[in-house]
Amino acid sequence: MTEWGLAALVVWPLLWGALTLVMPVRWAALPGVLGGVFFGTWVLTWAPQSVALGGWLPPLGLSWRLDGVSQFMIALVAWVGGLSSLYAWWDRSLPSAFWGLWLGVWAAMNALLLTADVFHFYVTLELLSVAAVALVALTPGPAATRAAFRYLLVSLTGSMLFLLGVALLYGRYGVLDMLLLRDAMQGDGITALALAVMTLGLMAKAAVFPLHGWLPQAHAKAQTVVSAVLSALVIKAGLYGLLRLWLDLFAPLTSQPDSQAGWVLALLGTVAIFWGGYQAFRTPALKPLVAWSTVAQVGVLVLALALMVEATTRDSDGLTETLWRGWVWLVAAHALAKAGWFLAAGTVQKRAGETRLAGLGVALQRSPLSVFAMALAVVSLAGLPLSMGFLGKWWLLSLAWELQAWLWLAVSLLGSLLTLAYGWRVLNLGLSTGHGAEPLTPQAPLQTVPTRLDAVALILSALSVLGALGGYWYWEAGA
């Protein structure tokens, strides 16, 4: 039964996505989204399992694997995706091509999270990139096209590097299934090279510093809801890949006690935290600010990965429950908060007809729900209590403490303060009444934008805060 369910996770959105081309768009999109949320929630009740597609067993056949990580990630995609779809449903300025592409992204995400075959992983990555690039290109105008093209180039290069690694692995071990590969893994040069190029490829997709250059433009220029799903979900595909590579597939290599490779990741994460935070603090417009914040938050997730890798070098338990649950929790906190923030930011910009922060004062004050949504998002991203981000940060700090990694401990604390600093820029403007030097006069009359759009953003941000109450359930559910 659940085998069909697994297939439905991918086929259902793909099918309805394709049908949007031949049916009235919203008629096809509605069942696609509802089914996606339904299956994506149901997946939480299924037992972890491996499925050989079509009865073909590895090494020849493709296999899918549902484990704790993929279960929760799929559910995350379903919920963030479902709420973002609600926003898109009410956002009348969105071209109808959105729905087919978005359902394609959804299907590709689910397939990517399920697959246990490195080559199939490459295919899903590529599918995801194509759909995501097309989503960026939905925005009219040369700036968006340029951003989309740059995104495509980086993404393609990343995929090619990943495929190169796949080829190297196949040449060395003759199998593509992740479990078989892991069991055969040796610590030789070819394997290390494969790890290096695959990591590089995924880093480009996930916008890990220094390969983040494409992200601020692509995410800032995209349609509001597109920015939200790209930042919240699509870049997580690359990060999920890094998790699988470093803590699962190449674990025999990366968890050797003398392995120092994790520190490189930690260093890149650190630089990303500071550079992204700094740029977010000084960029003049709202959506680029949120996009730069993504660069910084990706840094946090990479730093967490590095600490996890370091943890596996200290003891031989591998990827323990505590480790992956903590990381997926952080990912979820970021996804919910970032989706909420982007949706709120986009709504305010629409209302103001303006992107520069300096011109948003009046629109911010007329959008209390959005300001509230942004405030909650900042709270969760910065790890202030009581939010999902806070519990995630507590986990991260405890992990750093256990590893006696004082430097990274300090980095994650400073990163939180930096998050507050750039979040403050926006919220401060929302509270300003502008007596004195700069009176708050709108450049143009405010556009009418329905309040329910603000409400959707608020729901997402509120979830990233209130989700903390489900912490115990989440941590104890599998234990």
Place this chain on the structure above:
Amino acid sequence: MNEVVYLYGALGVVLIGFYGLARAGHVLQQLLAVNVMGAGVFMLLLALATRHTPADAVPQALVLTGIVVAISTLALGLALIRRLAVEARQAEKRSDQEALHD
């Protein structure tokens, strides 16, 4: 012996693609450079297939799939380039008209 030539040749093509991407000034060149890189990777896979007799079927299947994927991404890239060109022309026209109005 042949195999080694192909293997290193393939890696060489990948590096050429990289170099091209880094140096390319035009969007079309950039897109082509990525494709050259892809060709290198496919060549690597095929070279690996020849190590067995009869040739290993899996890499061939992978390459076929890869080519399909590469063609569709290439198409998307070309479409974007075309749109860039159109939009650039429109922008030019607009600025001409504005110049006339001034």
Place this chain on the structure above:
Amino acid sequence: MSQSIWPWLVLMTSALPGLVIFFIPETRRTLRSLLNVGAALVKLQLVGLLLLGLYAGESYHWQLPLLPGLTLSLKVDALAGLFLILSAVLWLLTTLYAIGYLEHSPHRSRFFGFFSLCVSATAGVAMSANLFTFVVFYELLTLATWPLVVHRGTPQALAAGRVYLRYTLVSGSVLLLGAVTLHALVGTPEFVPGGYVSDADVAQVWLWAVFVLLLIGLGVKAALVPLHGWLPRAMVAPAPVSALLHAVAVVKAGAFGIVRVMFEVFGIEFAADLGMADLLLGLAALTIVYGSWRALFESDLKKRLAFSTVSQVSYVALGVALAGPLGAIGGLIHIVHQGVMKITLFLAAGNYAETLGVHKVSELSGVGRRMPWTTAAFTLGALGMIGFPPLAGFVSKWYLGLGAWEAEANWVLAVLLVSGLLNAAYFLPLLYRAWFESPPAQWPQAQRLSRVFETHALLLFPPLVTASLVVLLGVLAGLNVTSLGWVQWLVKREFAL
């Protein structure tokens, strides 16, 4: 452990109305006020019941596990009760005052929403039963007060808010770091009289590190020198906010946290053995003298009161750091007494500003003739601060003095004496000016706010009530039902007397 819903209810009686108030349209003044005052009354009732139950030996405990080994835990114990009743009484009065004060200003729904959340966070700080929960509510308090500090939205207000956030958020991170470190060393059990780290097998240097981190984290809100810089600047906030920040919420949360950490994390005897109490004692003494000294030279009335707060709040830390039962009584009781006195002063200062436009000390000449009731309240508050018997402040200082004597720390007696003299030096001239100098021909910005009273009725009564509390808490200190009786009971348990 059985779950009791009461602590949760105490939180919700202000949090839920707060959230609802956000959505009440600006113009629905009556509805909003009813909700505000109603919630405050219900909360007062609840806290009163809890105190009675507590005295009868009941215990109230509510827990929500969040992570394995980490629980959000609320408990009403004697110490929590002390802070709760203070915040509940003063919240009611400040709310009434704020309704009158903000009659015609914009964004009232936002203001009262955050005002209520701020009180919830304070209640949470009071009821936190472990360090983790304390950190949670301590940070929530920061978040809820920031919009209040910048409420006016002027560039000065925003600048003050920026300073406020810088101090509080950085210190919040430090506090979090301390809590995580302690969690990694000994876990996060419940607060327990006598502390829980003394029997753990942990190197002293780590305990010292944790202590310093926690002290920095708490010291910013408690305005310990040199971490006090935000407090005088936060004075641009509306008067009820200043009153709340100074008397009840923020500085008290810091002081209260110091009490919890010294008594129920480290244990006061253990802290004294390691020398931590001496560090705290030194800092507190420095702060007391420095704050009073600075207050002497402030020409702005609210700023003078702010530096006075810096000085007075450290009496709490001083009493705790004396590490004896008598000093502890003095310190703990000052949590209540300083709150009542300082809120009187701030509300009166707000009345001067609102009714006459008087902001500077120099403009106070003859204000006693124009506003005798307000000035009477102000006078009682000021005399209480100086420590005139039989007012509330005298009781605190008496016990602090006894505690210093008991601890054979004669220099602390000198500090108390110097501070008392400085208090007199910055309050008495002001009282003289208010009562005995002749009023100016025209006040800076006079408004007629009431036909019957000297100012708006809602502005007048709250300070009068708190001023009478200043008297009653002093005069009736011998009775069991007042703050002194409660604190004596509490301290007996801490020191197992």
